[in-house]
Amino acid sequence: MRLVEKAAKKKAVASKKERREEKKLTRQAILDLKPLSYWEKRVERWCNRYVILRDRHLHCVSCGTTKGPWNAGHYKTVGAHPELRFVLANIHKQCARPCNKDKSGNILEYRKGLLKKIGVDLVEWLEGPHEPARRTKADCQELEALFKRWVTELEALIEFEKGAA
Numbered sequence: 001m002r003l004v005e006k007a008a009k010k011k012a013v014a015s016k017k018e019r020r021e022e023k024k025l026t027r028q029a030i031l032d033l034k035p036l037s038y039w040e041k042r043v044e045r046w047c048n049r050y051v052i053l054r055d056r057h058l059h060c061v062s063c064g065t066t067k068g069p070w071n072a073g074h075y076k077t078v079g080a081h082p083e084l085r086f087v088l089a090n091i092h093k094q095c096a097r098p099c100n101k102d103k104s105g106n107i108l109e110y111r112k113g114l115l116k117k118i119g120v121d122l123v124e125w126l127e128g129p130h131e132p133a134r135r136t137k138a139d140c141q142e143l144e145a146l147f148k149r150w151v152t153e154l155e156a157l158i159e160f161e162k163g164a165a
């Protein structure tokens, strides 16, 4: 009797494991079907978060305000320059209003702020010609993991600094 019970239990555990595996496979299959834009959005979320944390002590790159809420604003827009979408020199903390939302990035002032912040060489490089974006899903997954790690590390550092202050 005991042996039978044991066997039944073993079988139940095994099928539970199988179901879990199946679920995992289904989830993976769903992810595999997602278009590249889905993976780029995921990178963007972490990339933007990272930029706002990186620039936490800085003012709006365009107008100089120290008042948020903040966006991560692209100097060269994502639409016109997808190849610069995740290039950090191209993305800076910017006030949501008016610069990012109402003034489409307030680009003339953005350029002035950028010259001060990263220098003429890098600004001109951003403005120069670039290879077209050839991003794969795997690239996106790598980038997402990288930005996520940086965000986590920065948040830990900020917490630490708060404790030390």
Ligand SMILES: [Zn+2]
Pocket: 060, 061, 062, 063, 064, 065, 094, 095, 097, 098, 099, 100
């Ligand atoms: Zn602004």
